Amino acid sequence: MHFIPLNNYILLSAIIFSIGVIGVLVRRNAIVIFMSVELMLNAVNLLLTAFSVYLGDASGQVFVFFIMALAAAEVAIGLAIIVMIYRNTNSIDINVLNRLKW
């Protein structure tokens, strides 16, 4: 049985987190932006689990459980807001909402 160095888990989580950041910045579809946020949350979850196993402490996995509950709430609210935006503007392109900038 071989064991994985902790650095590899950190690198994997960092790569997936950066992919999520790039997805939020590049895409204009609001739902794809939400999916990129989910990707970032999952990268953090994986890192918390790896550190929890590394340190032999169960608290990290309990934190992942809380993050999952938070992600469920966030997705429900976010998709409701997207539905409302779609009803008002007939599109989910976030550039339609550029009046929010001021």
Added chain:
Amino acid sequence: MNTFYFIAFLSVFFSILVITAKSPVHSILYLILTFFTFTIHYILLNAQFLAIVNFIVYMGAILVLFLYTLMLMNLNKESEQPKSNLVKIAAVIGGGCFLVTIIAATRALGLSDPVVLKDPNLGLVKNLGKTLFNEYLLPFEVSSVLLLSAMVGAVLLATKDPKPTV
């Protein structure tokens, strides 16, 4: 050992496909595959409870919610105009800066210890439940209030009001 690297490669590959797929439905399907690879990562770490919860909550609940929203609003058209190349390059640089920082930090730290599972009962439901209800009882109760308020808020936001109240 090779399993981890293979699954890690699949995670990165599918998550790149998520943000580059043209159609939103394809993005969601690739996201399901990405979450499945995360479930395998949890199983490799012997976090059995998290693997099951990730499987049920993420792949079952959250992604079905995404798919239903897309299908109910009939958004499955590739109408998205891509952003300009300048914005794309800036986004890749912005995300890459974070990645380079982390890689440099781990390089500077040198070789790390391997992730060894000392206690095989660590990720089991019994052990996690004891930690959850002994040390984190108050956050657990607060998260139930959070879920309730999220449910009420989602219903309130998504329903059309028939007559606008003055």
